[in-house]
Amino acid sequence: MSSNVPVVIAGSGPVGSLMALYLAQRDIAVVLLEKEPELPVDLRASTFHPPSLEMIADLGFGVIEEMLEKGLKADRYQYRDRRSNAVASFDMSLLEGETRFPFRLQLEQYEFTRIVNDKLAALPHADVRFAHAVTGFTQTDDYVDVEVATPSGEQVIRADFLVSAEGARSCIRKLANIDYMGFTYDEKFLVISTDFPFEEVFDDLSWVNYVSDPEEWCVILRTEKIWRVLFPTTPETAADEQRLLSDEFIQERLHHLWDKEGDYPIGHRTLYNVNQRVAETYYQGRVLLAGDACHINNPLGGMGMNGGLHDGNNLAAKLARIINDGEAHTPLFEHYNRQRRDLAVRFVQEHTIANKKLMEASDEETQVARQKMLMETAADAGKARAFLLERAMINCVRDSEALA
Ligand SMILES: Cc1cc2nc3c(=O)[nH]c(=O)nc-3n(C[C@H](O)[C@H](O)[C@H](O)COP(=O)(O)OP(=O)(O)OC[C@H]3O[C@@H](n4cnc5c(N)ncnc54)[C@H](O)[C@@H]3O)c2cc1C
Numbered sequence: 001m002s003s004n005v006p007v008v009i010a011g012s013g014p015v016g017s018l019m020a021l022y023l024a025q026r027d028i029a030v031v032l033l034e035k036e037p038e039l040p041v042d043l044r045a046s047t048f049h050p051p052s053l054e055m056i057a058d059l060g061f062g063v064i065e066e067m068l069e070k071g072l073k074a075d076r077y078q079y080r081d082r083r084s085n086a087v088a089s090f091d092m093s094l095l096e097g098e099t100r101f102p103f104r105l106q107l108e109q110y111e112f113t114r115i116v117n118d119k120l121a122a123l124p125h126a127d128v129r130f131a132h133a134v135t136g137f138t139q140t141d142d143y144v145d146v147e148v149a150t151p152s153g154e155q156v157i158r159a160d161f162l163v164s165a166e167g168a169r170s171c172i173r174k175l176a177n178i179d180y181m182g183f184t185y186d187e188k189f190l191v192i193s194t195d196f197p198f199e200e201v202f203d204d205l206s207w208v209n210y211v212s213d214p215e216e217w218c219v220i221l222r223t224e225k226i227w228r229v230l231f232p233t234t235p236e237t238a239a240d241e242q243r244l245l246s247d248e249f250i251q252e253r254l255h256h257l258w259d260k261e262g263d264y265p266i267g268h269r270t271l272y273n274v275n276q277r278v279a280e281t282y283y284q285g286r287v288l289l290a291g292d293a294c295h296i297n298n299p300l301g302g303m304g305m306n307g308g309l310h311d312g313n314n315l316a317a318k319l320a321r322i323i324n325d326g327e328a329h330t331p332l333f334e335h336y337n338r339q340r341r342d343l344a345v346r347f348v349q350e351h352t353i354a355n356k357k358l359m360e361a362s363d364e365e366t367q368v369a370r371q372k373m374l375m376e377t378a379a380d381a382g383k384a385r386a387f388l389l390e391r392a393m394i395n396c397v398r399d400s401e402a403l404a
Helices: 014-025 050-059 063-070 109-120 171-175 247-257 304-325 329-360 364-379 381-391 394-402
Strands: 005-010 030-033 072-074 076-081 087-091 104-106 126-129 133-139 144-150 153-164 180-194 208-212 218-222 227-232 269-279 287-289
Touching: 005 014, 005 144, 005 304, 014 030, 014 050, 014 109, 014 126, 014 304, 050 063, 050 304, 050 394, 063 109, 076 364, 087 364, 087 381, 109 126, 133 153, 133 171, 153 171, 153 304, 171 287, 180 247, 208 364, 218 247, 227 247, 269 329, 304 329, 304 394, 329 394, 364 381, 381 394
Parallel strands: 005 030, 005 153, 030 126, 076 208, 153 287
Antiparallel strands: 072 104, 076 087, 133 144, 144 153, 180 227, 180 269, 208 218, 218 227
């Protein structure tokens, strides 16, 4: 029996938190290191797809119950055409029988990490340390020495395995010289939150809406707290962040969406780069990558955090088999790489790139054909079900789990 800590996880975002709970619950000692002094609260993912909800439900501990109580159930979502006012509405109840959760749950990701971290605090096998940043590591065939900057100076923790759930800027991935292949789009995305009641001005608006428009597409979605609108910006204006984040620009965009009297109340505003990137491998020896540390994509379809949760669940199950059942680690890590990198990420990258192309096509002919295709698909129960099985990530999780 080794005296090393079995698992050290860097990063208490959604992926690191989920993994820590999975392992601690199976009596595996886990140290979860978070560089920030407390859990970050920022406007990021807000959609939980059905397979993620199932994995979270299987964790137990009342996490799913708290999420369902706090979140907003989106039992349909829409593709709306501003020019013709046509609406293709996808009814998620068509997924009944395929999943225990035939809806998207709209809930800020920081609410999820808060709920999970509250549970971790009560588990003897979970050791969560804030203001602890992983700064380096060295590994041998038998262990990993994890270097950590703490408020009381540098520390080294010897672990059997180190997981980077540090997000897109993972220092562990960089130190391991693992390439993060892909590209960054020329334009940025602008996300604005407002408590203006869009549901009162747009007819029959659902909680998640992809809106096409001859001049500018956008996504309007409701979290459990507030409406959020996502606009693309143009590559030409990308450098002028001050203007893109100005009241004047934001009010203009929102008034273009709905020309109300007076200014919109604005909550948060965030401008961010949009990437499509995948790490060349998800593991190196005893060091593993999960979540944004090994893949990022544009947010259309809400697949980033969800894909990361699916990585975390898959990897935690394998670590439990290695630590509790004595299985060899390399074949299981190879399997993780095949299931999650080769298959699941290919799916997410293809879908998110296609979703963006679908939204941004601006010539009239393509817009009309796109809306027609979506309306026909939504109106046919068989086609709509097949569409939802893909978009709700049910197929990709099934295919990934089935891969030997
Ligand atoms: C504006 C925006 C909108 C988004 N919208 C969506 C959406 O609608 N749907 C969706 O599915 N996804 C969305 N995403 C993506 C989603 O937020 C990410 O996929 C998700 O946060 C990834 O989770 P993670 O746990 O891998 O990483 P993160 O959430 O980035 O968490 C990483 C954690 O690691 C910590 N950390 C970093 N380095 C270290 C270190 N060296 N040592 C210790 N701790 C460290 C960080 O402080 C952080 O707490 C969005 C992202 C952005 C930026």
